[in-house]
Amino acid sequence: MTNLKSVLITGASSGIGKAIALSLARPNIRLYLCGRNSGALTRVATQCISRGASVQTKLLDVRDQEAMEQWIQSVGQLDLVLACAGVSASTVNKSCPQQLPESSVVTRQLMKTNIDGVLNTVLPAIEVMKRQEKKADGSRGRIAAIASIAGFVNSVWAPSYCASKAAVDRFMVSGGGAWQSHGIYLTSVCCGFVRTPLTDLNDFSMPGIMDPDIAAKKIIKGIMSNKRRIIFPLWMAWIARITDLLPIYLLEKFYLRYSKEKDHKRF
Numbered sequence: 001m002t003n004l005k006s007v008l009i010t011g012a013s014s015g016i017g018k019a020i021a022l023s024l025a026r027p028n029i030r031l032y033l034c035g036r037n038s039g040a041l042t043r044v045a046t047q048c049i050s051r052g053a054s055v056q057t058k059l060l061d062v063r064d065q066e067a068m069e070q071w072i073q074s075v076g077q078l079d080l081v082l083a084c085a086g087v088s089a090s091t092v093n094k095s096c097p098q099q100l101p102e103s104s105v106v107t108r109q110l111m112k113t114n115i116d117g118v119l120n121t122v123l124p125a126i127e128v129m130k131r132q133e134k135k136a137d138g139s140r141g142r143i144a145a146i147a148s149i150a151g152f153v154n155s156v157w158a159p160s161y162c163a164s165k166a167a168v169d170r171f172m173v174s175g176g177g178a179w180q181s182h183g184i185y186l187t188s189v190c191c192g193f194v195r196t197p198l199t200d201l202n203d204f205s206m207p208g209i210m211d212p213d214i215a216a217k218k219i220i221k222g223i224m225s226n227k228r229r230i231i232f233p234l235w236m237a238w239i240a241r242i243t244d245l246l247p248i249y250l251l252e253k254f255y256l257r258y259s260k261e262k263d264h265k266r267f
Contacts, residue, residue, distance in 0.1 A: 003135065004079045004224075008032040008072065010062050010121050011085030013040035015196030016146055016219070019212035020082055023220060027052035032075050034058040035085070062117030072124035077132060080223065083121040083145040087113045088161050100156065107160045114164035118145045118171070122186075129184045140183035144223050145172050147188045149231070152240040156252055165190075169229070176228045188229045189219050192236045208233045 007024055011017035013035030021033055025048035033048075035041040038059055045055040058071055062085045072081075089106050122143055129141035150158065151165035172188035179186055193206035194215045215232070222230035231237045243251070 003137070004029060006030045006032070006075070006077050007080045007082070008034075008075060008078055008125070009082045009084055010034050010060075010117070011083075011146075012057075013037045013044055015084070016191075016194055016212055016215060017082065017084030018044050019216035020084065020219060021048055022051070023213065023216040025049075025051040025053040025055075030054045030056070032056050032058070034060040034062075034071070036061055062120055063112045065116070065120045068120040069124045072121070072128060078125060078128050078141055080141065081121065081125040081143045082219075083118045083143070085113065085117050085121075086146055089158055102160055110160040110164050114161070115167050118168050121145070122172075126179065126184060130182065134183050138183055139185060139226075142185045142187065142223055142226075143172075144187040144189055144219065144230075147172070147190045149190050149192050149237050149240050151190065152237060153244045154248065154251060173229050180226075185223075185226050187223050187227055189222070190229060190231045190237065191215055191219075192233050208236055 004024065005028065007021075007029065009017050009021050009031065012021050012031075012033035014037070017033075017035070018040075021031055021044055025031060029052075031045075031048055031053050033041060033045060033055060034057070035044075036059065041057050041059065045057050048055045056075070060067055060071060062068060062083075072078075087110060089102060089110065122145060125141070125143050129143070132140045134140055145168050147169035148161075148165040150162045151167075151169045153162065155162050169188045169190055172186045176186035176188075191210075193209040194212055195209060196212060210232070218232050219230060
């Protein structure tokens with residue numbers, strides 16, 4: 001990480017974004033952190049500064065394309081950009097996190113944040129990095145986006161979340177080859193369950209759940225190794241891939257039956 005001097009992170013006020021910011025914070029590094037929670041973002045910045053980092057914060061909604069472009073274009077040199085902002089049905093609709101079928105409001109909010117939010121981060125970052133000189137290792141910069149193992153499987157419980165994360169993963173992985181030839185490395189981060197405010201709202205078992213500081217270390221190591229796709233835990237990804245090959249009606253039968261059992265227990 002010695003060659004990282006300037007890092008921009010969205011969704012930095014909590015969860016994985018916060019953990020990555022704290023993991024990277026040290027003397028001689030500039031962190032540009034954005035989020036929507038002013039108090040939480042200030043607390044993260046204070047912690048990073050206490051570790052020696054120079055920090056600038058920005059209250060910003062990643063769904064705002066114009067504001068995101070202006071901010072990213074204004075900060076100057078960028079060695080690494082991480083698109084960590086994201087939402088799930090649980091965070092959008094806390095009163096009924098697993099309403100079936102998903103409402104149009106939930107669907108649109110998930111897509112706007114999880115897809116448009118990533119594009120509003122990645123595309124301006126690419127434009128900035130295209131103008132940067134190549135370093136000794138041939139890179140102009142690195143960009144990573146948080147996808148999910150959920151993008152590997154269909155789920156009646158979370159269709160928009162799965163679809164949005166699948167889109168992020170495909171975009172980063174598919175586009176990575178072309179941009180690598182220009183010295184810009186793209187990385188998709190497909191993680192399982194990580195202890196964050198997003199997963200805190202889940203009312204189901206989360207196998208293999210990981211602390212965010214451990215996840216952050218895995219993500220940073222993978223990015224700096226120029227991995228196109230970072231997956232953890234690997235066993236969960238294999239299960240997701242195999243499950244996705246099963247007949248759709250069997251999966252739907254399981255999901256819907258489990259949902260009815262949960263609703264019965266709840267009421």
